[in-house]
Amino acid sequence: MSSSELERRVRRHGADIDSLYEVVTTVDRKVDALDHKVDALNQKVGALDQKVGTLDQKVSTLDEKVDSGFASVNNTLAEILRQLGNR
Secondary structure (H helix, E strand, O other): OOHHHHHHHHHHHHHHHHHHHHHHHHHHHHHHHHHHHHHHHHHHHHHHHHHHHHHHHHHHHHHHHHHHHHHHHHHHHHHHHHHHHOO
């Protein structure tokens, strides 16, 4: 192999290495950008999860109040019917 052939191969390999480095750098930047987007999405999901938890607690409280109200109305109606039955 002549020295000019060897120099040509070295330059070609150097260019290939430079191209690969550019690809890796581009991929690395894209992965970093995606990582930031995933972090932002995780924060939003966490905030939504907290809101859902709060809403779930409120719904449970309202459910208990409604159940209590129905029980009270049921007791009142039962007492009214009992009193009407004693007449």
